Amino acid sequence: MRSIGEMARDSGLGVSALRFYDRAGVLVPAWVDPVSGYRWYEPGQLEEARMLACLRRAGMPLADIRLVLASWSGADTGLVRELLKAHLHRLEQGLSDARGEFSALRALLDQRENVMTSLRNTTVRLSVAAPELAAALDAVRFAASTDPELPMLGGVLFDIEGESLRVVATDRYRMAFARAGVAGHDGGRVQVIVPSPLADAMRALLDGEGPVRLSLDGGRVSLEAGDRQVAGQCLDHDFPDYRRLLPRVGGRRAVVEVAAFRRSLDTGPVRSGEVGAPDLSVLRVAGGGAVTLCADADEDPNRIAVNREFLLAALAAGARDRLILELGAPTTPIAIRRPDDEDAFSLLMPVRLDH
Incomplete structure (x- = not known):
């Protein structure tokens, strides 16, 4: 007999998943200790558990999985093949439909790809209190993405409007937002994405109490603190409209x-x-x-x-x-x-x- 922990390790299903599939009547353990409630499985159930893990990763509905497992031990595997074929067809149809929708979305993106350009190609000189900017970066830095497939999220957004600097980071699963007051900016809204390494270098300069100078010049951003300075190129991407997510x-x-x-x-x-x-x-x-x-x-x-x-x-x-x-x-x-x-x-x- 295999314990539930051994079954989880060898099958690719978590312990909580095995408990769920027991309650759902999909993969019922061979024996349950009446005192402790601990689940035990027969060796032959490992194959079913591995197949269950594969089918779940492939996105098969639970109702169909139940039928596959029920038919697996029978002599006629025709139903199993038909269920697999039907699910594969659904996946292929879904992918085809998704390709069509994404083509329509790309057409919309092509129409407005230059709309945000003016928000990041402006020259700005402003000052901000070092403690405020440090606190803002500390509040959001943890949420910046490290996914190379989403480079536009691999930094910290500086969104400047009026006397306010909004600092934002997100990796899709979490988002962090903070504000800092600024002086010296009387223009319109300006946005730049500061790469995470450059944001970290900026944070290292913010150890004083006085104001620091933040400069944006097209695609370049710099921070001056006394006689020290860090500078670099901003990310050439558009950041999601975080305001809709607040x-x-x-x-x-x-x-x-x-x-x-x-x-x-x-x-x-x-x-x-x-x-x-x-x-x-x-x-x-x-x-x-x-x-x-x-x-x-x-x-x-x-x-x-x-x-x-x-x-x-x-x-x-x-x-x-x-x-x-x-x-x-x-x-x-x-x-x-x-x-x-x-x-x-x-x-x-x-x-x-x-x-």
Whole structure:
């Protein structure tokens, strides 16, 4: 007999996935300990588990998977072949439809590809308080992307308008936003994307209390702090319109003591995803407004799963002893705000719980 841990290791399915497929009647263990509830599997079930993992990775619906597994042990594999063929056809049709939609989208992009050019090809000279810019960079830097397939997200957006500098970073799964006041800019809106290494070099200069000088000249940005300077080329890409993603204040708000909450994340239940997936922390707002971690068996419909590593990084970037967590529906981003400065916040995309 194989333990559930051994089955997870050898099949490519996580322990929580195996529990889910047991409850769904798809892959039922051969024996369950009546006292501990621990699941055990026969050696022959490993092949079914590996096939189940393959079919899920291929996106086959659970109802069809159940039929495949039910037919697998029979002498006639015709139904299995027909189900695989039908699913492959759906995938091919879906890809064909997606190609058509993307062609239409590219045509729209071609029509407006130069609209944003004026936002980043302007000469600007302004000053900003070093502590404010340092705090803004610290609040957002963790959310910048490292995905080479999305170079436009591989930096920090500087969005200048009036007397305000908005600093934004996102990797699609999280977004962080902060503001700093500026002086000396009386023109229109200007946007540039500062590459992450250059943003880090800028942050290293911001160790004083006085103002620093930020200059934008076409595609080049520089920061002067006293007799020290860093400069470099901005990313030649357009940044997503982050304003459409900004959260409205609302939902279930809870004030958390950061140190205690971090300890609960370190020691509390963690939901392990399938192979290659991140570990998740599953949150809910309990009575009295406290945020608690859900155990694996907790089926609270309002629970929200989030990438545990991302949550810990957002708490650190919040740089406060207390932070406000806003939790809405299980599909709504989690907002993390500072009680004394709600203009600096981060968003974490929730992770769908299939099991």
